[in-house]
Amino acid sequence: MKEFRYPYLLFVLILFACKSYVVTNKQSQNNPVVQTEPINKEVTEIIAPYKEELEKSMNDVIGVSERELTTGSPEGTLGNLICDLCLRLGNDNYAALHNDTADFVLLNNGGFRTEMPSGEITRGKIFEIMPFENELVVVTLSIEQTVKLFEYLANKTVKNGTRKQGVPISGNVMVEILDKTPIEVLVNGIRLRGRPYKVITTDYLANGGDNMSFFLSPIKVEKLEMKLRDAILWEVENLTKQGKKVTANLDKRIRYAQ
Amino acid sequence: MLNRRKFLQRSLIAAGMAPFTQEVVQEMLKSGEALKISILHTNDVHSHIDPFPDTHKRYPGKGGVQNRYTLIQKFREENKNTLLFDCGDIFQGTPYFNLYGGELELKLMSKMGYDAATMGNHDFDNGMEGFLAVKKHANFPFVCSNYDFSETILRNQTLPFKVFNKSGIKIGVFGIGIELEGLVDKKLYGKTVYKNPIQTANDYATKLRHEQGCELVICLSHLGYKYENNKISDVELAKHTSGIDLILGGHTHTFMEKAEVLRNSKGKEVLVNQVGWAGINLGKVDFYFSKLSKKRLNLSETNKGFVEIN
Numbered sequence: 001m002k003e004f005r006y007p008y009l010l011f012v013l014i015l016f017a018c019k020s021y022v023v024t025n026k027q028s029q030n031n032p033v034v035q036t037e038p039i040n041k042e043v044t045e046i047i048a049p050y051k052e053e054l055e056k057s058m059n060d061v062i063g064v065s066e067r068e069l070t071t072g073s074p075e076g077t078l079g080n081l082i083c084d085l086c087l088r089l090g091n092d093n094y095a096a097l098h099n100d101t102a103d104f105v106l107l108n109n110g111g112f113r114t115e116m117p118s119g120e121i122t123r124g125k126i127f128e129i130m131p132f133e134n135e136l137v138v139v140t141l142s143i144e145q146t147v148k149l150f151e152y153l154a155n156k157t158v159k160n161g162t163r164k165q166g167v168p169i170s171g172n173v174m175v176e177i178l179d180k181t182p183i184e185v186l187v188n189g190i191r192l193r194g195r196p197y198k199v200i201t202t203d204y205l206a207n208g209g210d211n212m213s214f215f216l217s218p219i220k221v222e223k224l225e226m227k228l229r230d231a232i233l234w235e236v237e238n239l240t241k242q243g244k245k246v247t248a249n250l251d252k253r254i255r256y257a258q
Numbered sequence: 259m260l261n262r263r264k265f266l267q268r269s270l271i272a273a274g275m276a277p278f279t280q281e282v283v284q285e286m287l288k289s290g291e292a293l294k295i296s297i298l299h300t301n302d303v304h305s306h307i308d309p310f311p312d313t314h315k316r317y318p319g320k321g322g323v324q325n326r327y328t329l330i331q332k333f334r335e336e337n338k339n340t341l342l343f344d345c346g347d348i349f350q351g352t353p354y355f356n357l358y359g360g361e362l363e364l365k366l367m368s369k370m371g372y373d374a375a376t377m378g379n380h381d382f383d384n385g386m387e388g389f390l391a392v393k394k395h396a397n398f399p400f401v402c403s404n405y406d407f408s409e410t411i412l413r414n415q416t417l418p419f420k421v422f423n424k425s426g427i428k429i430g431v432f433g434i435g436i437e438l439e440g441l442v443d444k445k446l447y448g449k450t451v452y453k454n455p456i457q458t459a460n461d462y463a464t465k466l467r468h469e470q471g472c473e474l475v476i477c478l479s480h481l482g483y484k485y486e487n488n489k490i491s492d493v494e495l496a497k498h499t500s501g502i503d504l505i506l507g508g509h510t511h512t513f514m515e516k517a518e519v520l521r522n523s524k525g526k527e528v529l530v531n532q533v534g535w536a537g538i539n540l541g542k543v544d545f546y547f548s549k550l551s552k553k554r555l556n557l558s559e560t561n562k563g564f565v566e567i568n
Binding site for chain 1: 293304308315319323325327350351354357358369427439441443473503515516517527533537538539544545546549
């Protein structure tokens, strides 16, 4: 056996003489974060004062939803609900502040961060749906930019899209799409004409957010002195006062040509 | 000392004729011939401090900082050579952010022992002023390599890269953010200058590997996993750069079971991983290192070791 000793040592030397580290193997496994023990007291103590104050205001039930409302493409019930309430409430403010009326509402699905569940709606849920501090504005667009708006909408709308696809719009608009192109656009039942259009949207989108570049060369932008989230909160609370539930339907306001 | 069977096995590995098996690596870990570096990571936690309620349709009882803390501690106990990163969009998504501006999120990340984070687009939601106002609650650095903040109030508030040393292994980390124009209101990011992700990533990967002598290079990215068009993403970044071992991602809220193995511009392996959003999952990637010389051992560039992405 002795004759094996020398080559053995030589190999060991070669194996371990060099000190630079090299990656030999890789492993990966992502892990679900689920309820586990033990509870760490210090973590609880950090959260506690924040949570207490927050729960006081957020756990109030402010309304009831008839069913789950979600975003979607070509249209979603959540987008329809919010665009429709923005048209009503936005125009109330627009009339009061500027003695004017907007033509329609355009928002973005990416801005709605979760769905509206069926049943009781807390103030906190509205904050989850619309966490941003976005303000409502009216953007007056030339007819050319208005056409671009509908081209953007048609291009982003797919038949059975994911959460972020599709572009929510108010119900006084009808858009028919073929091959990612708007082939028919009606605003209040009338085809687009060669005049400027007044669009209610958020300051975020008016500044070109979500690549809405057609908003970047407006004729004018007017503030409505109202946050989008406050508009949703007001609508839900007002429906509750009237003894009504929150609901919305799909009404083919955006549709694919047959 | 190695017995003869083991010796023969090692010799075959050395000659590039046999793979490193799980068994061999576990033995080498025990004897100190190999080291394991564990990378834990999150992205797009979006102010989710509490777990989802048990009645939640999709994620009942999932997530929550308390549960994440326990899981992180478990992994740290398993391996002291563990690093923990976040890939941005720490802020925005629950009233905790609306009421406290991100203060609690950063306090808790500090408590959990995050080693570094990069900024996502939503971390600008309260403007750079809002970010700066709560940043003092973070005891870890923000690593941003392609946002040039030099003309803004965030000047010198972030790092272009950071090198960690775990049991003698140097781990270099840099951060690649998403284009803010068209995504974030200009008034929120002001005079921040956006630098090309691929060029920046290549520059820092080279710097970390060759100037800083890092054995492992990690990119914290908020570009998004991949897109239908050719917009820059983690997958594109992986293909068009070299010198990066691991790209940890965010933004697209992509749930991956495990890291994906891709090939970089030089044909070498690069891993890409992302763990959805809201702290529902905790990502984990382990790298096994040995002191064996690559050259003498005749390990090919893509190595003869197992890539057990299981």
